[in-house]
Amino acid sequence: MKTLALEPVEDDRLYAPAKKVYPQSVKGRFRRLKWGLLVACLGVYYLLPFVRWDRGPHLPNQAVLIDLANGRFYFFFIELWPQEVYYFTGLLIVAAMALFLANSVAGRVWCGYLCPQTVWTDLFLAVERLVEGDRRERIKLDAAPMSFDKVRRRVLKHFLWLMIAWWTGGAWVLYFSDAPTLVRDLATFRAPLSAYLWIGILTFTTYALAGFMREQVCLYMCPWPRIQAALTDQDALNVTYRYDRGEPRMSVKESVKTAAAGLPAGACVDCFQCVAVCPTGIDIRNGSQLGCIQCGLCIDACDTVMTKIDRPTGLIAYDNDDNIERRLAGKPVVSRIVRPRTILYAAIITLVGGIMTYVLATRQMLAVSSLHDRSPLYVVLKDGSIRNNYAIRLSNKRPYVRGFQLSVEGLPAATVQVADEPAEAVVIGPDRTREVRLLVSVPADRVTAPSVPIKIRITDPLDHETAVASDHFIAP
Amino acid sequence: MSHTTEHEVDQATGKTTTGHQWDGIKELNTPLPRWWLWLFYACIVWSFGYWIVYPSWPLVSGYTSGILNYSARGKLAEDVQTANAIRLKQAEGLENASLESIVGNVQLRGMALAQGKAAFGDNCAPCHGSGGGGGRGFPNLLDDDWLWGGKLTDIQTTITHGIRSPTDESTRVSQMPAFGRDKLLKPDEIRAVANYVRTLAKLAPEPKADLAKGKTVFADNCATCHGNEGRGNPELGAPNLTDPIWLYGSDVETIVTTITNARNGVMPAWAGRLDPTVIKALTVYVHSLGAGSGAGK
Numbered sequence: 070m071k072t073l074a075l076e077p078v079e080d081d082r083l084y085a086p087a088k089k090v091y092p093q094s095v096k097g098r099f100r101r102l103k104w105g106l107l108v109a110c111l112g113v114y115y116l117l118p119f120v121r122w123d124r125g126p127h128l129p130n131q132a133v134l135i136d137l138a139n140g141r142f143y144f145f146f147i148e149l150w151p152q153e154v155y156y157f158t159g160l161l162i163v164a165a166m167a168l169f170l171a172n173s174v175a176g177r178v179w180c181g182y183l184c185p186q187t188v189w190t191d192l193f194l195a196v197e198r199l200v201e202g203d204r205r206e207r208i209k210l211d212a213a214p215m216s217f218d219k220v221r222r223r224v225l226k227h228f229l230w231l232m233i234a235w236w237t238g239g240a241w242v243l244y245f246s247d248a249p250t251l252v253r254d255l256a257t258f259r260a261p262l263s264a265y266l267w268i269g270i271l272t273f274t275t276y277a278l279a280g281f282m283r284e285q286v287c288l289y290m291c292p293w294p295r296i297q298a299a300l301t302d303q304d305a306l307n308v309t310y311r312y313d314r315g316e317p318r319m320s321v322k323e324s325v326k327t328a329a330a331g332l333p334a335g336a337c338v339d340c341f342q343c344v345a346v347c348p349t350g351i352d353i354r355n356g357s358q359l360g361c362i363q364c365g366l367c368i369d370a371c372d373t374v375m376t377k378i379d380r381p382t383g384l385i386a387y388d389n390d391d392n393i394e395r396r397l398a399g400k401p402v403v404s405r406i407v408r409p410r411t412i413l414y415a416a417i418i419t420l421v422g423g424i425m426t427y428v429l430a431t432r433q434m435l436a437v438s439s440l441h442d443r444s445p446l447y448v449v450l451k452d453g454s455i456r457n458n459y460a461i462r463l464s465n466k467r468p469y470v471r472g473f474q475l476s477v478e479g480l481p482a483a484t485v486q487v488a489d490e491p492a493e494a495v496v497i498g499p500d501r502t503r504e505v506r507l508l509v510s511v512p513a514d515r516v517t518a519p520s521v522p523i524k525i526r527i528t529d530p531l532d533h534e535t536a537v538a539s540d541h542f543i544a545p
Numbered sequence: 546m547s548h549t550t551e552h553e554v555d556q557a558t559g560k561t562t563t564g565h566q567w568d569g570i571k572e573l574n575t576p577l578p579r580w581w582l583w584l585f586y587a588c589i590v591w592s593f594g595y596w597i598v599y600p601s602w603p604l605v606s607g608y609t610s611g612i613l614n615y616s617a618r619g620k621l622a623e624d625v626q627t628a629n630a631i632r633l634k635q636a637e638g639l640e641n642a643s644l645e646s647i648v649g650n651v652q653l654r655g656m657a658l659a660q661g662k663a664a665f666g667d668n669c670a671p672c673h674g675s676g677g678g679g680g681r682g683f684p685n686l687l688d689d690d691w692l693w694g695g696k697l698t699d700i701q702t703t704i705t706h707g708i709r710s711p712t713d714e715s716t717r718v719s720q721m722p723a724f725g726r727d728k729l730l731k732p733d734e735i736r737a738v739a740n741y742v743r744t745l746a747k748l749a750p751e752p753k754a755d756l757a758k759g760k761t762v763f764a765d766n767c768a769t770c771h772g773n774e775g776r777g778n779p780e781l782g783a784p785n786l787t788d789p790i791w792l793y794g795s796d797v798e799t800i801v802t803t804i805t806n807a808r809n810g811v812m813p814a815w816a817g818r819l820d821p822t823v824i825k826a827l828t829v830y831v832h833s834l835g836a837g838s839g840a841g842k
Contacts, residue, residue: 428565444674
């Protein structure tokens with residue numbers, strides 16, 4: 070065991086200053102993939118509120134809309150009511166399992182390619198590069214004394230950042246209201262205060278998180294790297310420095326000499342390109358680590374260098390330590406994408422997805438619930454018959470008016486009555502719910518027990534759709 | 546904030562230690578980012594703003610009110626006022642509509658029922674019960690037996706003017722004499738008629754009851770208001786004595802007490818306490834409780 074040595078050290082006691090990271094631009098297949106995903110994700114985010122979907126005259130025609138005021142969530146052909154929000158549980162399970170599955174196949178795919186923090190940071194970095202230049206120029210500019218050029222570049226950069234941040238906040242609020250109308254109201258300053266407030270909040274968070282916080286979010290704020298570290302296994306493919314090939318590091322010239330002397334010479338030329346391009350500022354050659362979001366940009370950087378010096382690419386690649394050890398031991402590498410955990414995750418996704426699809430496809434477009442009067446539980450009428458009263462809530466989930474037939478099962482002698490309207494046609498508006506008062510009377514001599522279970526049924530006589538609520542008929 | 550102090554360096558990790566140690570185990574220094582520290586300070590500074598702007602520090606009698614003069618109670622009063630303004634605006638439709646047209650229109654009816662339910666809970670429930678089930682001496686509003694009539698207009702009149710209300714000239718009035726207390730009937734006559742009244746409702750009389758005498762007493766004293774057959778009269782608020790619904794109870798002793806002292810229950814007139822629109826809403830709500838049953842045409 071190594072011991073602790075006592076020596077004087079320059080030491081920031083409890084708080085470390087953030088070291089600014091200057092990621093260098095890079096070209097390659099992972100960079101291209103990231104650009105593609107960036108355009109796709111942001112394109113969907115910014116434009117989706119404007120996509121229309123016809124739902125008839127009574128419902129909004131926005132494809133994706135969270136209508137908080139009316140308690141409805143619209144997603145293309147799906148419309149959810151507040152009592153159906155539990156469907157999101159399934160969605161959350163599928164999302165979590167997809168995250169775990171991706172993790173067990175290829176590590177932090179979410180972090181590196183799809184996480185909003187990564188995507189917006191990437192966009193902000195692109196703007197920074199456009200205005201202030203690449204890594205070297207940015208380091209120089211930061212160190213340079215104040216000048217007109219520096220101020221000009223800084224102002225332009227922050228202006229562009231704020232514009233993007235503002236659009237981000239702006240797009241967010243469009244999901245909660247009719248997008249074209251809200252855009253018009255926002256422009257003419259007639260939109261509700263909350264809209265401006267939310268745009269302001271999200272402008273600020275986007276600007277702060279993508280412009281300044283960047284990798285600090287991944288390192289200090291996000292729980293997923295911690296969870297991921299506990300979830301991963303030895304077979305998952307992570308962005309890995311193949312030290313079996315790379316070590317010992319030396320320059321091209323030196324490696325020729327070393328090889329000539331019959332000593333081992335590594336392929337890594339210690340050019341630090343992998344560190345320079347890293348958006349979180351880590352050195353992948355230190356192995357798998359919390360700071361690595363596995364975006365693959367170091368792979369692109371290394372491959373570029375290896376191509377230039379005529380060495381095979383893939384010194385950094387999606388791989389794992391087990392395979393490195395196998396290669397060192399002269400054994401063939403093993404790729405185990407299909408293994409118990411990936412099968413389990415995929416099975417859960419399929420199962421939950423299947424249940425969700427089934428539930429959604431067979432869900433009823435009408436609903437009835439019943440609440441028996443508590444005080445009093447029953448009423449005696451003039452002729453001695455017993456009456457029970459119920460508050461019945463009927464829901465019509467179709468986008469047109471429907472009339473429901475209300476009937477009671479389980480009480481052969483019952484008289485069924487709805488306050489102030491006929492029980493044969495209780496009219497409920499399109500996409501609406503309504504409460505009616507149901508009165509059920511039974512002659513005294515036909516009352517059989519103090520409590521009789523009954524079923525309250527509603528039926529749409531046109532499409533024969535029917536729903537049932539269970540309750541009791543209570544007598545003295 | 547960087548010090549040059551002597552700190553041990555753990556050679557396994559290359560990290561310094563914090564100097565804390567427990568049972569020889571030393572803590573590595575894994576520093577938090579500096580921005581985190583500044584956020585913490587910023588929060589402290591922010592709290593000073595709260596002290597200045599909002600009520601915060603307790604004083605001996607009271608508290609520092611803050612420059613905004615904010616008060617949660619004041620905010621509530623404001624919200625209630627706003628809500629009332631909105632409610633009254635929505636009730637405009639009820640103001641000019643007739644009771645029949647309110648009941649006939651789904652939208653107006655829904656509004657009236659909602660408002661009526663709230664008003665019932667605030668004003669009527671103490672006597673008639675939260676569900677309208679009533680109690681001893683307080684009529685059940687869910688059944689089909691109405692002392693003063695169960696049509697919409699009957700209910701509206703009852704709520705507006707009350708029953709035997711000393712404050713309203715148009716109140717509903719009738720007075721059953723205190724037959725025993727005022728010596729109009731002798732105790733044996735009262736007991737006889739009480740037993741006779743039970744037979745009207747198909748309840749068993751006492752074994753030695755003089756029903757013939759009771760019938761005569763009833764015809765001479767009670768039939769004027771309650772009718773020859775005891776079916777009552779809503780014009781006079783005279784209860785139907787033939788049904789199983791008894792406001793005070795149907796046992797002989799209770800009926801004897803009722804005849805001896807009379808009951809003459811009182812309900813306040815709500816005109817002046819509630820605005821006419823609320824009374825309309827209450828009417829529709831109370832009428833819906835029994836779905837208008839027993840109201841007659």
